[in-house]
Amino acid sequence: MGKFRKEGSKEVPQVSTSSLPDIVYMLIFFFMITTSMRDVELKVKTAMPKASEIQKLERKALVSSIYIGPPRDTKLGTESRIQLDDAFARPDDIADWIMKERESRAEADRPLLTTALKVHKDTRMGVVTDVKQELRKVGAFRINYTTLKGSALENQR
Amino acid sequence: MAKKVPEINSSSQADIAFLLLCFFLMTTSMDVDYGITRRLPPPIEVNDEDVKVKERNVMNVLINKNDRLLVNGRPSDISLLKDQAKEFMTPRPNDPTAPEVETKTFDLVGDVLMSKGVISLQNDRGTSYAMYISVQNELARAFNEMKEELAVQKFHKHLDQLNEDQTKAINDAVPVRVSEAEPVVYGNN
Helix, strand or coil: CCCCCCCCCCCCCCCCCCCCHHHHHHHHHHHHHHCCCCCCCCCCCCCCCCEEECCCCCHHHHHHHHHHHEEHHHHCCCCCEEEEEEEEECCCCCHHHHHHHHHCCHHHHHCCCCCEEECCCCCCCHHHHHHHHHHHHCCCCCEEEEECCCCCHHCCC | CCCCCCCCCCCHHHHHHHHHHHHHHHHHCCCCEEEEECCCCCCCCCCCCCCCCCCEEEEEHHHHHHCCCCEEECCCCCHHHHCCCCHCCCCCCCCCCCCCEEEEEEECEEEEEECCCEEEEEECCCCCCCHHHHHHHHHHHHHHHHHHHHHHHHHCCCCHCCCCHHHHHHHHHHHEEEEECCCCCCCCC
């Protein structure tokens, strides 16, 4: 029996780090898959109001966002502007933009397309109403007023 | 004698992988968007006949350009709006000033006394978006509380504990009856 016992083997062997890269690679793959780089550069401020009766926006691939708010570039004034994709737009451009968004989705998904309105809280409703009227004209009826979580009563100062 | 190629030292592989990991950790954004989902009504035809709704069945909510509320012609406040909406939508068969009521039968829920009331929301072009969202939120809260009450009464469970069929039944029995008035343009502002 004593034959198998090595002399002076009381020392704990070093922990092998050869599998460390593999573990890290696994983490990388996880983050690579879950990551979603911001697809548009925001040209308007969108500090959204708070609301409590909110639902989660399901299936992000079927959501197109319209940003409305005062321009970040203060030289352009403080009047709220509409941003579609990467550029400022006028309400007349929305119809074409919705068509384009529909084209880029699969046929079966098109009726499920939701338009998320990401609107700055100080925006006047006039702009928002114009946008909503345009959306109604092209039949994009599903909308979502994107908000933050919180109590709506805090919106009033 | 063949030259021996030295093995590539792979001890820095972990460091490279860590760098990549840090990059993705920082750029990743797993934010989920939340919001109030609404369905816009289809555009009205020009020669569409006006649907006559009895005055007692409508609760008018007006928001002016200074974010002041007017409920049925009387000034109100955002903190009171939820209770006002709830009171209006609660069926009161013996009150001649309250909206008309009807009894409808639904699967799972059975007979439900429903109010025919509609909440009509109108805002000015100068209303702030924050106020508009607050009002939408308070009205939604009124309906959600009524759904919750019905769920407790019929299923003895909270709204978020119901199964899919029960949730659908409750949603049918308590429809969110908020209609937005057609925007009116006064002058050319």
